[in-house]
Amino acid sequence: MKNPSRSNERAGIEDNMLLTMFDASDTKDTNQDSLDERIAFLDAVRASSIGLEYGKPPSSKIFAAVFHMLRTGKSLQLIVASYKLLVDLEKCFPRAYLSGEDVSLSPSNSTPKLIVAEEAWSPLIVGLDNAPVVREAGDKQSGGPLDPSSFHRLIEELAETLTESNIQATSMKPLQNLLVFQYLVIVLEGDFLPRNVTMNWSLQRESLLNLLMGSRKISYKSLMKDCMKVTCLLCQLVQNDLSKNLDVEKSSESQLSENHHIALSLALLEVLKNTHVFMEKLLVMIMALDMSRKKADIEGHTSRVDSPRTPLVDIVLDELAYNKDNIPHFLKIFSESKWKLEIVVQYFWKYITKPAAHTRRSNGSTVDATFDGVLTCFSNNIGTKSIIKKIGADVVQLLLAHGFQAQLSILLERNANDNIAGDREGASALVDFCHAFISAFDSLRSTDKNMEILSIGKEALFIAATSISMKS
Structure with a gap:
């Protein structure tokens, strides 16, 4: 059995040797010898941790020294090398x-x-919050x-x-x-x-x-x-x-x-x-x-x-x-579909007129606060005109197009991962969604005759039409 004190002592000696390489060039950033010493220091840290089968993470002092090089180095080679080393250390340790247990095999709870x-x-x-602030001074504190x-x-x-x-x-x-x-x-x-x-x-x-x-x-x-x-x-x-x-x-x-x-x-x-x-x-x-x-x-x-x-x-x-x-x-x-869709939907609902509740005891909301619910609001010229007036035709197009892209991405991913339900249900939902999107743009064009369809809108309409023809 290894003696822990001996291991710690050896680790301390190794750290001191590495830090000596760092300190030797700490005040001379510009000459080639100093740069070579620092690159050698980074290589030694990599070899003593990542390069070994049972490597150990560097000490806090070593990490701080590498971080110091990233923040204060004056050589492109040194800055990039220190960044790559820090990233690799994060992956390795x-x-x-x-x-390591397979969560999928464990009970659901x-x-x-x-x-x-x-x-x-x-x-x-x-x-x-009471800790001292780390200033931007170009010294070791960096x-x-x-x-x-x-x-x-x-x-x-x-x-x-x-x-x-x-x-x-x-x-x-x-x-x-x-x-x-x-x-x-x-x-x-x-x-x-x-x-x-x-x-x-x-x-x-x-x-x-x-x-x-x-x-x-x-x-x-x-x-x-x-x-x-x-x-x-x-x-x-x-x-x-x-x-x-x-x-x-x-x-x-x-x-x-x-x-x-x-x-x-x-x-x-x-x-x-x-x-x-x-x-x-x-x-x-x-x-x-x-x-x-x-x-x-x-x-x-x-x-x-x-x-x-x-x-x-x-x-x-x-x-x-x-x-x-x-x-x-x-x-x-x-580009993250889930949150982009959430932002688009909530932005629309800031301006869409909410239907009045029928009774004070009404359970739950009558609003379909989804992108499908948004598309429904474009089913008539009155609702479409109200949205255009509040948001603007170009902004409406942008939101609809980005919302369509995000929702389509989610639907396609869901269909690809669904190995139980038949393809017909997924294809039917996709076709219905594309029809609703095209219908919303038709309503926009019929409400605002002078509206010019933006390139992103044309692209989304083309994808919707192509999806319908492929799935029908």
């Missing part, structure tokens, strides 16, 4: 995961067991975890960078912010998703995501609005061709050589293309958290420590209603 690495290092310090206010500031900086008409690659800071954000989302996702599977609010409550969103150090609504702003700005950049918005010509302000500037520009271009995926993951996780909290509240599992928060869907709806120009950008880049 998850901070939360479900037990059983709950999968959650395993949490309580001592795992985290790039975020949450749940301690390797420490970010607190909620620093996370919010990171999102603000992303918005500021994307707001610029031309994103000039004059320094490593924009690339570092983007990669730090992506890494933080990976960490939040790795901790939240296993907890969410358990459907146990006491476990979901302790997630990094819930603690971050509930921190008193941030303005939750302001943070969510900034996340939406980043999402819409990313969509505009992609639509306008990122390469045209990214200033790839060397600026006179740049301290970089010509070759390094071109390499940084290309790296920034590629990372920008992927950032919207990570922002969508963050928003979807928050919406799932809101739904879990609502369910727990209904079941009486919440307490005073669960401070009330405005659901993210409500914030999204308010922001889109306030600035309708963002609707096409947000819906185009937000």
